[in-house]
Amino acid sequence: MKKILIIDDEKNILTTFRGMLEDEGYQVSTAPSGSAGLTLVRSFEPEVVFLDIWMPEEDGISVLEKIRKESPQTSVVMMSGHGTIETAVKAIRLGAWDYLEKPIHSDKVLVLLDHVYEVRALREQNKELKTELRSQDSLVGNSAAMKRLRQIVSVTAPSNGWVLVYGENGVGKELVARALHRDSTRASERFVAVNCAAIPAELIESELFGHEKGSFTGAMEKKIGKFELAHKGTLFLDEVGDMSLKMQAKILRALQEGQIQRVGGDTTLELDLRVIAATNKDLKQAIRSSEFREDLFYRLNVIPIIVAPLRERREDIAALANHFLKRYNSGRPKRFSAETLQLLQSYPWPGNVRELKNWVERACILCPDETINASPYDEPNQKDSDVFSFGETSLRQAKAHFEKQFLIRMLAENDFNISRTAHTIGVERSHLHKKIKSYGIEVGS
Ligand SMILES: Nc1ncnc2c1ncn2[C@@H]1O[C@H](COP(=O)(O)OP(=O)(O)OP(=O)(O)O)[C@@H](O)[C@H]1O
Ligand SMILES: [Mg+2]
Incomplete structure (x- = not known):
């Protein structure tokens, strides 16, 4: 049952307010003062508190501060008959959910409560989804190889170092890259994945560096490229072993200079990137057969991480x-x-x-x-x-x-x-x- 606490020094408000909410199916508790209210916040654990501002012992603003501190998940709605804009603003700043003018209208209260409970449910759901996402992101497995991998990821992630992930198809290279991002100082910024093997030759520059409106036929709108999107975050270059030499040259230049220009643009954008690359190819072999640039290899291969095939960690x-x-x-x-x-x-x-x-x-x-x-x-x-x-x-x-x-x-x-x-x-x-x-x-x- 949904639990509501009303704190007000006026007895008839407590009685009528309680009656109205109980009729709607809420479980209601009341308190005539701030200190009695705080005790009930602890023992009754209401989701929502209606709190009067003007009370003789302790005023509502100070009670609000205490509730916020002790029980931040409780939603507090302030009430006042002679409030000013300033007190309302102050209450909201201190974390009150809303501010109601007395006399209290039941329609308004019920709409407000629907809203409060809806947002609370969404928050709860959001928390669950995030936990679930995190568990989908976790590297499962307890083989020695997997333990070593998790260890390397945890040490490497916060270092900001560039990483090259090796491994056969489907071993979990992208999962490793995402874990590196999630546990880094850049976690709140974007993780931008680029499938280097899938970009058609004529679109490489526009995809990677973006373009200005009208810079070529078909450029109807301005486009932000992957490099720019990843600014301050992590750029994941997937399948680097399958890039054309032309694309390798373009990427190398951008990475060396740490800056790009949109196609058709004349400003230079400085970028702060962490690059994680992945491949299932033997790049040393590709270098020998002149399919992969050695200078690009050394730039990307700062910290190599190898993900073992599943048959080697049964x-x-x-x-x-x-x-x-x-x-x-x-x-x-x-x-x-x-x-x-x-x-x-x-x-x-x-x-x-x-x-x-x-x-x-x-x-x-x-x-x-x-x-x-x-x-x-x-x-x-x-x-x-x-x-x-x-x-x-x-x-x-x-x-x-x-x-x-x-x-x-x-x-x-x-x-x-x-x-x-x-x-x-x-x-x-x-x-x-x-x-x-x-x-x-x-x-x-
Ligand atoms: N250790 C693991 N624990 C849990 N899930 C995993 C693990 N390794 C891989 N997966 C899952 O297997 C799938 C394939 O992983 P991922 O896409 O990271 O592989 P990849 O090496 O990038 O493959 P490809 O070479 O084909 O691009 C994903 O759904 C991923 O979540
Ligand atoms: Mg992949």
């Missing part, structure tokens, strides 16, 4: 899978069967964490049961335990299907050791090998 798989499961199961409790977890841990995940995340999302949608029984080696809707769930009509096809599922499961149980699996299921190693090949089963690395 301990993280279960934690990540459960993390994504929580996100995608939309409220209903779900879990993976022990077998499924085993398969997930043995699968090579060429698309790394992104592939795992997509797989979990798909499995959540396609497996209606509380326990997810599926295999990453297969589509998640084909439950390998259920012989009747697949579409084969001939016995031969059905047998083949079963055989494949059976082999995958037994291989997973034996860590994909072929000799051991062959021994377990009682066939020759060479025979198992042939089967694996003919079914195209991936045995990982």
Whole structure:
């Protein structure tokens, strides 16, 4: 129930005001003085306080200051019969929600309360969303590699140093870049991501540095470029290994000089940037083959951070899978069967964490049961335990299907050791090998 406290030295105001609010379903408490009111703020914990300004013992402004200090989440509405603009302004400055003139009109109060509770609900929601966002941003996993990565991020983030993040597709490079920004002194400024591989050659300058209105055909409006947007914040240059040489030259110049000009503009803009770059390419190799500029490499590669592929930190798989499961199961409790977890841990995940995340999302949608029984080696809707769930009509096809599922499961149980699996299921190693090949089963690395 919504709780309201009224503090006023006039008894009949307390009575009529209380009656009116109780009729509307509020739970109301009253106090004849500031000190009695403060006690009730502590014990009754109202969301909203109506507070009279003129009271004989202690005036409302001083009580307001105390409430703000002790219980800043409480919304305080001031009331006065002979208030002046100055007191109203002072009250608002001190953090009062609003100021009402006596006599108090019930319509006004009810509208005001609706508004107060709406804003309070939004604030609450905003807080929850932020916490949720932060948890989506966190680097999940407890492998030694992941612990080291988190350690490097926490040391590097506040340093303002430029970082180059390496790693295969989907390992979490962008997540690392965002974590570096979030934990830096620039966190309240923008994080601007530029996908260097995706900008068409003729738009590079305009995208990066912006343009003035009318500077070229088609420039109908002035445009602020990515570099300028990132001023004082973090510029994330993604896929730097896939930039054309022309773009590399442009970016290098801007980074060296720390300033840019919009296309068609004549003023020079000084920029304060922290650059975090990411790539899945071997840049040293690209330098040798003249596809990447060495001078740009040295400028970007101040602090290198390497994110290991998922198959090299298999301990993280279960934690990540459960993390994504929580996100995608939309409220209903779900879990993976022990077998499924085993398969997930043995699968090579060429698309790394992104592939795992997509797989979990798909499995959540396609497996209606509380326990997810599926295999990453297969589509998640084909439950390998259920012989009747697949579409084969001939016995031969059905047998083949079963055989494949059976082999995958037994291989997973034996860590994909072929000799051991062959021994377990009682066939020759060479025979198992042939089967694996003919079914195209991936045995990982
Ligand atoms: N350690 C992790 N904990 C939680 N989520 C992760 C982790 N690593 C990656 N992810 C999630 O996996 C997805 C892919 O990560 P991200 O986009 O950062 O990868 P990337 O290395 O930038 O990929 P690409 O090379 O394809 O650009 C994202 O949804 C990200 O939130
Ligand atoms: Mg990325």
